[in-house]
Structure formats: structure tokens, C-alpha cells
Amino acid sequence: MKRFRQKYYDYFSRIYDRFVALHSTDRALRLRYFLADNTGLKKGDKVLDICTGTGSALIPLKEKVQAQGLVAGVDFSIGMLKAGRSKIPNNHGGIFLLLADVAYLPFKKEVFNAVTCSHAFYELKGETQNNCLKEIGRVLKPGSPFLMMEHDVPKNLFIRMLFYLRLLSMGPKKALEIVRHERELLMRYFRSVEKMYTPTGRSKVMICRGRGT
8 A cells, every 4th residue: 555655655756845835835945935924943953854746945945044954855756756856956955855754754853843744645545644743843953843744625626625524534534534623633742732724715824833742
């Protein structure tokens, strides 16, 4: 099943950016810059972007940490990582792309000043999602945030149907939990969860801090 999903995302990488732009009406990466602006990152910080996909958040994050900082993008799809690598100019050092499972992040404890995930968290299934949240708490420095940007329920009927089909791919039980109890789910792993909307109103950002008990 995992190999099938990897092949699916390898193929999906060819149209992924167009799909996200259609849903969020963000063709100029304003949402990724909005996400980066709310991380609190400073020059020289280290930031991790999980399920980085085609790497749309990497340059906005790099601009926050500047030349002295480090940006790591993790995904389990080679196709997505290749698409992401093609977006990074040669003069942008300090950006690293890694093939890895987000349920088992290959990093030491408390190394990142922020972790981000944009328009990808709902793709994680069952225990992978739960383990990923535990891993995020492990690799974050104390008090540092995890920012999860996701689509809000779309108004357009066709896109709303695609949105619900995407949620159902996680399984009916997990999809219902996300729709009705997303904040409660995140509060199992973090001490505080704040919700904010993006300038387009089509996406939301959940800002999570502190390890849960």
C-alpha cells in the first residue's frame, strides 16, 4: 500500500501545484509567505517543512532564516522531491530535501525553531498521522511552533466534493474526527492550539505550541 501511495504522489507531483492553486486561489505563493511570516523565525534559525511536496514553502522559509539558517524539506515521494529541487535556485544554499517517512523523522531531539506543513497534513493516514504529531513535538525546540496550513471547507460545490473525497481517503472515522474535532486532535499532542485564517479565506493555519502531556 505504501509503495502504491508513493507512486501515486510521484505522478501527482506533475499537477500538484495547479491543483493547490485552483483550490486556494493562490498562484503567487502568498499563502506560503503568510505561513512563513507567522513562524516567528529569525536569522540563523532551523526550520523543517514536512510533507514538503513540490517545495513551495521552502523559499519563503529560507528568506526568513536568511543565509545563516537552515531549511529542511521532507517527503516520501521522489517525484515530489524532484519537483521541489527544480524550484530552488543555485544560489540558495542551506536548503535540504530528504526522502523520509514523517512518522519517523531522521532528526535529533529539539533541533528546529519551527515545523511547517502546508496543504498536506490531511493526506496522512491513521497511525502515520498520530506518530507524525509525536515526532513533530520531539524535534521542536521547547516553545517553538508547529504551523499546519490546510484548506478550509470550499464554497465551490465541485471543489468541496474533491475536498471531502480527500478527507475520506484517510478513512471515514479519521475524516469525521478532522472535520468535527481537529483542534481536540491537535491538543492531544500540544499544549496550545490557535486557529487563524489566511488572507484569501480559503485556507486556515493551526498554530500549535508546547508538547502535550
